[in-house]
Amino acid sequence: MRIVVTAKYVPDINTERGFEDCRVVRDAGEGTLNELDENAIEAALRLVEAERASGGIGPDDGEVIVVTMAGPDGDVALRKAFQLGVDRGIRVTDDALAGSDYFGTAAVLAAAVRKLGEHAPVDLVVTGMAALDGLGSVVPTLLGAELGLPTLNLAKKVELGPAEGSARTLTITREIDDATERLSAPLPAVLSVTDAANQPRFPGFKLIMAARTKEIEVWSPADLGLDPAVAGVAGARTRALSAAPRPERAEPEIVTDKGEGGVALADFLIRNDLV
Amino acid sequence: MTNRTVLVLLEPATEVRTSVLELLTIARGLGRVEAVAMEAPTVEVLAQLGAYGVGCVHQAEIARAGVHVSGDERHLPAVVAAGLAAAVRHTDADVVLLPTSFAAKEAAALAAHELGAGLVIDAAAVREADGRIVAGKRVFAGAWDTECAVTTDVAVVTVRANSAVAQPAEAAVEPVTEGFAVEVAPSPVALLSREVKADTSGRPPLDQAAVVVAGGRGTDGDFGPVEDLADALGAAVGASRDAAFEGWWDSYVGQTGVTVAPRVYIGAGISGAPHHRGGMQASQVIVAVNSDPEAPIFEICDFAVVGQLADVLPQAAAEIRKRRP
Numbered sequence: 001m002r003i004v005v006t007a008k009y010v011p012d013i014n015t016e017r018g019f020e021d022c023r024v025v026r027d028a029g030e031g032t033l034n035e036l037d038e039n040a041i042e043a044a045l046r047l048v049e050a051e052r053a054s055g056g057i058g059p060d061d062g063e064v065i066v067v068t069m070a071g072p073d074g075d076v077a078l079r080k081a082f083q084l085g086v087d088r089g090i091r092v093t094d095d096a097l098a099g100s101d102y103f104g105t106a107a108v109l110a111a112a113v114r115k116l117g118e119h120a121p122v123d124l125v126v127t128g129m130a131a132l133d134g135l136g137s138v139v140p141t142l143l144g145a146e147l148g149l150p151t152l153n154l155a156k157k158v159e160l161g162p163a164e165g166s167a168r169t170l171t172i173t174r175e176i177d178d179a180t181e182r183l184s185a186p187l188p189a190v191l192s193v194t195d196a197a198n199q200p201r202f203p204g205f206k207l208i209m210a211a212r213t214k215e216i217e218v219w220s221p222a223d224l225g226l227d228p229a230v231a232g233v234a235g236a237r238t239r240a241l242s243a244a245p246r247p248e249r250a251e252p253e254i255v256t257d258k259g260e261g262g263v264a265l266a267d268f269l270i271r272n273d274l275v
Numbered sequence: 276m277t278n279r280t281v282l283v284l285l286e287p288a289t290e291v292r293t294s295v296l297e298l299l300t301i302a303r304g305l306g307r308v309e310a311v312a313m314e315a316p317t318v319e320v321l322a323q324l325g326a327y328g329v330g331c332v333h334q335a336e337i338a339r340a341g342v343h344v345s346g347d348e349r350h351l352p353a354v355v356a357a358g359l360a361a362a363v364r365h366t367d368a369d370v371v372l373l374p375t376s377f378a379a380k381e382a383a384a385l386a387a388h389e390l391g392a393g394l395v396i397d398a399a400a401v402r403e404a405d406g407r408i409v410a411g412k413r414v415f416a417g418a419w420d421t422e423c424a425v426t427t428d429v430a431v432v433t434v435r436a437n438s439a440v441a442q443p444a445e446a447a448v449e450p451v452t453e454g455f456a457v458e459v460a461p462s463p464v465a466l467l468s469r470e471v472k473a474d475t476s477g478r479p480p481l482d483q484a485a486v487v488v489a490g491g492r493g494t495d496g497d498f499g500p501v502e503d504l505a506d507a508l509g510a511a512v513g514a515s516r517d518a519a520f521e522g523w524w525d526s527y528v529g530q531t532g533v534t535v536a537p538r539v540y541i542g543a544g545i546s547g548a549p550h551h552r553g554g555m556q557a558s559q560v561i562v563a564v565n566s567d568p569e570a571p572i573f574e575i576c577d578f579a580v581v582g583q584l585a586d587v588l589p590q591a592a593a594e595i596r597k598r599r600p
Contacts, residue, residue, distance in 0.1 A: 013530075013549040017415045036531065102384065102394055132553070133415075135530055136396040137377065138384035141352075145388045150463040153352075154377060171467070177376045177482075178474070182467040189463075195531050196520065237393030241409065241422040249561075249575060256568075257582025262590020265562065266598065268578045274486075274539045274560060275508060275595055 001051045001062040003044040003124045004116055006109045006143065007037040007081060009074035010133040017133070019243035023099065024133055026073060033077035036128030038200035041066065041084050043158055043193045044126045045201075056163055063087045067112045069097060069105060075216050082211035083203035090116075090217045096228035097221065101238055104231030106142035111224035113147060124170070125190045129154055140192035150185035153192045279306030279403075280368040284379065285332070286355060288312035291323045293483045294374040296441035298434055299327040301401050302372055303444060305408070309333060310450075311362040311371075313349040321450050328444030333362050335457045344459060347469045352378050354459055356385030361457040363390055363429060370408055372401070375433040375534070376482065383431050393425035395432045397534070399557070408432070413536075416549065417556030435557075436483045437536045472525070476512070481526050484511030486539045489528050489555070491515035493544020493565060493584055496523045500588035501543055507592035508539075515545045529554035543584040547572025564588065 011017045015030040041064070048062035065088040066081040068074050078089035092112050100108065116122055125147070130137040137154075144151030155172035162168070167186035174181050174194075203211070221228040229235055255264045269275045281302040285295060302308040309331045310316075310324055316332055324332060335358035337344040348354060359371055359382060371386065373379040375397045387394040393408075399420075400411035408430040411422045425432075474480070481487065488510045490501035498512065505512045514524035516532060528535050530553030540558035545551060547563070547570055555561070556575060563572040563579040564587050573579050580587050 013416075013553065017418070019419060019421070022421070102396075103388065129531060132530060134396075135414075135534075135553070137380055138394065138396060141381050141384040142388055145385060152464065153381060177378050178480070179469055179471045181469045183464055184467055185464045195516075237387075237391075237425065237427045238395060238410075238423040239426050241424055243419055243421040245419055246413070246417065249577060252573065252576045252579055254568075254573065254579045254581065257580050257587055260590075261564075261580040261582040261587040262592075263594050265564070265578070265580050265587060265591040266594035268562070269508075269539065269591075269595065270598055272560070275599060 001048050001057055002120055002122050003047060003064050003126055004113050004122050005037065005040045005044050005064060005066045005081070005086065005126045006139075007040070007066050007068045007077055008034040008131040009068060009070040009077040010034045010131055013132050018245065022240035022243045026071070031073055031076055033080040034128060034131045036130055036132060036195055038084065039193050039195050039197050040126045040128045041081055041086060042198045042200040043191070044124070045085055046198065047124070047158070047160060050160070065090065065116060067092065067109060069093070069100070069108050071098070078216050079211050082214045083207050084201060085207055088217065089214070090219055092219045092221070092224065094221050094228050096232045096234065099233035099236060100231040101236040102136055102138050102142055103237060104235045106139050106146050107230050107235075108221070108224070108226065109139070109143055110146035111226045112219065115219070115224050121188065123187050125149070127190070127192045129192050129194045140190055144190035147190065149188055149190050151190040152183050152185055155191060155193045156196045158191065158193065158197065279370060280366055281306045281308050281370040281372060282311050282333070282359070282362055282366065282368045283308060283329075284355070284359060284371065284373040284382070285310045285312045285316065285320070285324070286379070287350065288314045288316040288320060291320050292374070292480070293441060294436045296327060297436065297439045298372045298374065299324070299329060300439045300442050301434060302370070303328050305370055305401065305403055309366060309368070311335070311359060313337065313355055313358050316452065321452070325450045326443045326447045328448060329450050330448050332450055332452045333366065334452050334454050335361065336454045337457045337459060339459045339461060348466055350378070351464075351466060352381035353385055353462060353464065355382040356389065357459045358457045359386040360389040361455060365455045369429060371429070371431045373431070373433045375435045380433055383433050387431040390429050390431070391427060392429035392431045393427040395423065395425065395430070398432050398434045399438050399536070401432055401434060413557045416553040435534065435536055437485065437538070478505060479509070479511045481511040481513045481528070482533045482535060484535070485537050486510035487513055487528065487535050487537045487555075487558070488541045488543065489513040489515065489545060490518055490524065490543050491545030492517050494518065494523065496521065497585070498524055500585050504541065504588040504592045507595045510541075515551050542572055543588055545572055546570045547575065
């Protein structure tokens with residue numbers, strides 16, 4: 001069981017986020033592993049652990065590899081992934097990749113997955129449901145399309161069928177918009193999981209210590225046989241025009257309830273023509 | 276007005292949701308508006324589309340290896356995407372507009388991938404400038420406005436609900452329905468089951484409602500007062516992620532749940548964690564009811580009551596019912 005998790009280095013949502021020259025400000029001190037990628041890592045670790053427990057693979061077999069596309073600051077995200085227990089961390093990096101759109105991002109990540117597949121088959125690619133900076137939720141779908149693999153998106157529950165015959169079946173349950181769906185696909189596949197899929201583990205002391213010095217592999221687009229022009233600003237199908245902070249809201253009107261709080265609330269709505 | 280053709284996804288085609296009416300309104304400002312459906316629209320739907328200026332509904336006739344595709348499978352994002360891509364080629368359309376549901380985002384991504392088109396997700400405004408489609412987005416929990424231009428010939432844009440006020444066309448038209456063939460590739464993904472959640476509440480859908488009342492941990496699991504106020508206002512009901520994970524309510528407002536941008540958002544017993552704010556901060560007017568005067572939601576609201584929601588909400592509901600004209 002060899003699983004690749006794609007991860008993103010994003011500004012911490014608990015900090016003041018912003019733009020400079022239409023680019024997201026990514027300060028090393030305030031950047032972090034996209035929280036939703038922890039669910040992807042957790043899902044991958046659990047699948048490998050379950051395989052070991054069932055004797056499907058040996059106790060030292062199975063691998064979870066995290067790939068991110070980022071500048072050097074992105075190592076923060078990989079260190080966090082190491083703390084959670086992943087085996088390898090790879091950063092695909094090049095100045096020309098900055099400003100990638102959804103398609104460029106998917107093309108780069110797909111090239112990294114393909115390269116990993118040259119050495120041994122990749123059974124599964126797992127992603128989070130969205131990156132908390134862009135919130136597009138479309139890279140998993142595009143990654144599947146780039147790789148030509150079946151894609152199961154937004155899983156709340158993940159079940160891996162028994163290893164019999166030629167291909168194993170992955171089945172997910174998802175709640176999408178107003179419907180609950182069960183979908184299945186043969187491995188290899190791309191899977192995205194929601195934040196309801198699992199509760200990511202807390203890193204143990206040993207892993208935290210080991211994560212500090214664990215080797216991060218750095219790959220260039222050339223290592224992937226990729227023309228950087230397919231990604232970055234050059235390859236993007238959209239061009240940023242402007243980014244401006246919204247004006248701050250006016251001071252709120254705050255009423256402390258002394259028995260008339262509900263009437264005050266109704267009055268606010270009525271007098272502002274909101275009813 | 277340019278001679279641009281704008282396709283709007285009508286999915287499902289058995290009803291015209293408010294979000295679709297908003298899309299049609301935006302689309303009329305960009306060019307000639309036509310709709311794409313994966314199934315036959317009903318007579319009522321056609322009349323509504325006509326009122327909004329839709330001259331033609333392109334109805335996909337979907338087949339896989341010569342076999343007609345019907346039923347739930349037509350609603351799978353991969354199938355919808357194939358239909359959209361074929362419709363763009365068939366009509367030589369320049370713009371595709373979709374709502375911002377998870378299924379629509381998936382379909383939009385696949386269609387854009389197939390077409391080599393530029394993709395914008397969750398736009399709050401769409402306009403034309405210098406011959407390009409320009410989309411505005413509100414990002415970082417409503418704190419920043421950004422704009423980008425689509426540089427490819429075709430633009431695929433998902434638009435968030437409440438981005439425009441739905442307005443019928445000046446003159447209604449009589450839409451025609453035209454079939455077009457769509458061949459979808461054999462899919463390794465199997466749809467084992469699909470259950471549409473029956474909504475018997477009579478309330479508007481959370482993602483499209485003009486008024487939202489949401490309950491959080493402070494409800495302690497009792498959504499009665501939240502529902503009471505929502506019904507007095509004709510509002511949708513939502514929860515915080517915590518409350519939904521507790522099993523107190525189905526759908527939650529938040530950056531991983533439903534993103535809402537209603538005219539009025541009322542949060543009750545919700546502290547306003549970053550996760551929640553990311554899903555509602557673009558609301559026009561924010562009202563908070565919380566017993567904790569230090570709750571972070573008070574920093575982003577327009578009006579707040581510090582108090583027990585079990586007292587405040589029913590009183591507000593009763594007052595509104597009494598005073599509503």
